[in-house]
Amino acid sequence: MKIHPIILAIFSVAVAVQGHADPLRVVSTTTDLAALTEAVGGDLVDVQAIARGTQDPHFVDARPSFMRRMRGADLLVYNGLELEIGWLPLLVDGSRNRQLQAGESGALNASTGLPILEIPTMELDRSHGDIHPEGNPHYTLSPLQGRQIAGTIATRLQHLRPDDAAQIDRQCEQFVARLDSQISQWEQLAEPWRGMKVIAHHKQWEYLADWLGLEIVAYIEEKPGIPPTPRHVRDLVRLIETQEISLILRSTFVDARPAQRLAERTMARVVELPAAVGAADGSNDYISLFHVILRRLETSMPTTEGG
Ligand SMILES: [Zn+2]
The missing domain is CATH 3.40.50.1980 (Nitrogenase molybdenum iron protein domain)
Structure with missing residues (x-):
């Protein structure tokens, strides 16, 4: 049977449109994690950060608009180490999105597997004022860590979107290569x-x-x-x-x-x-x-x- 070229054209367009699934809806707690997710995910992700870059990430208002945004999210990328302890649990509960509960595939603690500085040797009590009870949570401020976090995010995106695994690999490799070449220049400058x-x-x-x-x-x-x-x-x-x-x-x-x-x-x-x-x-x-x-x-x- 011969298919009419016009029908074939319509069919191909439909396949092309369908083959391109909607981007994963990602919410991150910080702009650093949003930037890393975008670098790795490219057009496969639609990322929004909760805290603004100018804001102290320890103290963020748990606003209902954030809960609504999280309600429809496929993935939550968060810093962990209690950086967001004062506000993120409220938002996750308020979102009523079970996928974003800790331990679910829609919740990614970006500190997983990273070397963490200043882990206390004895248990600290937040009532004494220390807001770094699990070690220093500001780990995105070294590009060596960012390099590793990119890999952690890529693995989770691939888990959620196995069909796009090759593209995610490629994007992650390209980002890490760009970052690596910068790292050596920055190290020279700072020597x-x-x-x-x-x-x-x-x-x-x-x-x-x-x-x-x-x-x-x-x-x-x-x-x-x-x-x-x-x-x-x-x-x-x-x-x-x-x-x-x-x-x-x-x-x-x-x-x-x-x-x-x-x-x-x-x-x-x-x-x-x-x-x-x-x-x-x-x-x-x-x-x-x-x-x-x-x-x-x-x-x-x-x-x-x-x-
Ligand atoms: Zn701090």
Whole structure:
């Protein structure tokens, strides 16, 4: 039997349209995880982040609009390590989407399998104010971790969309190759900073410091989430002077004033670093986030002239 060419054409279009399933609806808790999911998933995913890049991810309002968004989601990608403990359980419950419950295939804890820094040796109690009870949750701030998270996300997307496994593999490989070539350039740029002592506001830059060889000797927050007392500030001033510390790392979302006051009383200068994708101009995806971080560090480095 001969099929009329027009019918064949209509049939092919129908197959092409049907063969391309709707993108997976993904909700991520942070913009970093959204960016990594997009990098790996490409047009196979439609990703929305809950927290904005400029927002402190420890403290997010559990709004009904987020629950509605999660109700129709195929996948929730979250940070874990209790970063979202104050709000995500409320959203998951409110979404009434059983697929997003921990342990289901629609819930991905992105910290799975990652090396985690500062895991407490004894049990901490949040009532003492520490908001990092399972170790430092800001692990996306090293591209070495991002590289591994991309693989974790790819595996889960492939599980949910086995027909697209080859495309997901390809996209993940391309992203990791781009990231790797950047990583070596960034490492070259940062080579002279190795061993440099800095102060940070929140315990947020440990993964970055670990990667680049910076040494964070003290924090403006006495404990993660706890603002400094005047006594602690005096101690920091003394420390900056005796150890000749020239840089204070401050995340975009924290109160700018304590770091500024420290800088005014010492020779140290403050560098504001975007703490997530979208937190500063030009940091619109995972790789450009590190471009901005490294550029800001570079322009804030003390000049060596005059010894
Ligand atoms: Zn934190």
